[in-house]
Amino acid sequence: MSSTTVKHPGLNLGHAHGEAHEASEELVFGFWVFMMSDLILFGLLFATYVTMLGGTAGGPGPSELFELKSAFIETTLLLVSSFTFGMASLALKYRTDRKVLVAWLIITLLLGLAFLAHELYDFHKMFSEGGVPSRSGFLSAFFALVPLHGLHVTGASIWLIALLGQIAVHGLDTPTKTGLMRLAILWHFLDVVWVGIFSLVYLGGTA
């Protein structure tokens, strides 16, 4: 197989990266497959949420609990973090020094953490207004879908910190590079899922 062929969907490192480019074929493809499996989880929770919209059991519903402004801020944070991870990927592919890469990664991490903090604050506010999962089927469905996304962002952030640690210890070797390639896919994936949550849950709920 010639080194110019695309090894997997998404950003390829290119043959300048030699071993890492070759190794990423199987690893990144495998991660795409895992993403497909993970997407089923979210798809089913979206479907469950839609079927349970009516199950408020006299408790607070979407229009009382959701704030579009807050959801918009979260969306912005996450979308910008996806952009900065894109910049990190470009730095990984085209730059030899790692300072720029690490800087973009740290900015991404901070944006991710800011998103999580804002989301937790939102949940806290919902709780104080009586929007707790034990109140109704609708709130149960909300608190399965949206926090699962938050849990994914938490996991991705831990992974990002671990990869920063790997860069510090091992430098930009093949496992670190392929790790970043896979984390990038997860990060953008979570962005896409959030767009779904923003449109369906928040826009749909407050419209």
Place this chain on the structure above:
Amino acid sequence: MSEETSWLLGRLDASALPFWDALQHPTTPNVVNAVIASGAGAMVLLGALAAVVFLTWTKRWRWLWREWLTSPDHKKIGIMFIMIALVMLARAVIEAVFMRLQQAVGLDGGFLTAEHFGQLFTTHGTIMVFFMAMPFLTGIINYVMPLQIGARDLSFPVMNSISLGLTAAGAAIVMVSLILAPFSTGGWSGYPSFTESATNPGAGVDYWIWAVTLSTLSSTLTGINFAVTIYKRRAPGMQWFRLPLFTWTALCTSILMIFGMPPLTVATALLALDRYLDFHFFTVDLGGNMMNYINLFWAFGHPEVYILILPAFGIFSEVFSTFSGKKLYGYGALVIATMAIAVLSFTVWLHHFFTMGQSAHVNAIFGIATMLIGIPTGVKIYDWMLTMFRGRIRFSVPMIYAVGFILLFVLGGLTGIILAVPSVDYQIHNTLFLVAHFHNMLIPGLLFGMLAGTNLWFPKAFGFRLEERWGRRAAIGWIVGFMLAFFPLYALGILGMPRRSAAFFEPAYLPWTMAAMVGAVVILFAMLFLLIQLWVSVRDRHANRVPGGDPWDGRSLEWSIASPPPAYNFPVIPEVHSRDAYMRQKETGGGAHPRPDAYGDIEMPASSAMGPIIGIAGFLMAFGLTWYQWWLVVAAGAVSLVALIARGFVRNATRVIPAAEVRREHEAWIATLDSLTPITRADEQTRANRGLPASPIEGAVQ
């Protein structure tokens, strides 16, 4: 279970012991059930103790850890999966015999309490699906598939070891529930609202949830691993339409695992949220909707049926072709049929609940979709029969299972078509007719396939053949036992006997339940024959050795290497030029075992403790969650997280086998081959079979 919980033991206290209730209330039924339950618990304890004593006595702990538990070798992991499957099969068959016994004497009562009977059918179903069938097929694919495509291992060997750890943890949870009872009484499908905490507050359902969740995670990872391996690790020239059919079915099963397992993860996770955190997904009040569970469960459950059956179809394809001495008839049709079944399997889940309130139109659509699956399956049956047609058939053990399968599976399929008619389903759903139907699909379909596969590939894995006579007795025992045990259930179902009945009051049922009981005893003997077969085979292993590696005149690449294969499988990665790659190599006179011009260093994955660590942590988390021991959950969770992060920092995760060593081993094997006398197919079942068949060029008519 007590309401007050201690920080250390959570809800666990003396009442979890299987004999506790009988000590408090020593009535006759309580004592009888306690004796049975405690006997089962004692067997688990004694079995574990015997294993520990044996390992210590023979000083094999280090060997077990180094050679097996931490090994990333797909062959060893495959064998360990199959061992889990066989242990769990033994337990679930014994449970089945108890259920048949209960119903044979169950007119106006029987000896088991309804609670005990409920645990029996729940563990029987859960074990057979998640801890017998899944590990069995995963083990066989693990062992065989990389060899068939000319690969040295799976794409992600350490993840494979983690899959094994998770399945083992789930199986261990089900086993522990015999000692610290109870297990769930909610059936293998665990429908709410029965399994909600309001109606079922004990530890039983929680055991079930976490055992199944561990198994599901394991299978998801396994599916990803297999699929990526087949996509990315095929030997040069192994194009899609040159894959052996078993590998095709492995691919389709893996794809079904990737998409079919997540719905069950969601279903059990949401049920857990309901039970632990007072959510309202499936409760009867506060906006819950239990139909969501049933849809989610069967969105997994129906693809699962094909996850189970497709690898067996693959094994039978290999068996029919090999033991008829012919290439597979209708290879292309079989591939397309396999794919069609895989796709259709996602479109029929609703036929599991025709009676739960959809409109007649919806039922009709799903009924028709269900019947459509009969078409590709029928294509397969004809292809297999035409493979045998004018072949030179040898009735070896795998072939006996395969022929039994064809006859019985067609019958089971026909009863499936009956059940697919919604109006008929209204009459016989939830009766023993259904139980007879799915056992009729899964015992001949799945179990016969796995046992045929074991007989077929055992000599590859261990270097000696399984004994034929006891193998034949076991096969016939299974076939006859199955018919006796399950054909009466069709009659009982039509007579209206509900499934899962601990007792009944209709004397007309009695002759049929007695007949089924006899069948269960025959199956018990078939199990015993399997054990004797294994024992006799190990005892006579020197007489039945097949160092040549090709005892059945095989057609695919796994037969081109030594038995047992070296750790790296292929000294040099083979080049593939056609379907039935190895048979072509034998036929074209290039020599069955060419000496390669050059050998290279081989890089193999190094051992890793990740599998056992994640497995043990997973078991402790599940146990802690079941008994509300939160410190244990947090500790085990922290261990897994730290282990996963630390694993990312590991470099040099491979070991190199030098070219000189590969050359030495390979040339030693070639020298052994030169000393063997080739045999014709007629001598295949005799001790002359040393794993070297006569060349087809010299003896086309054998």
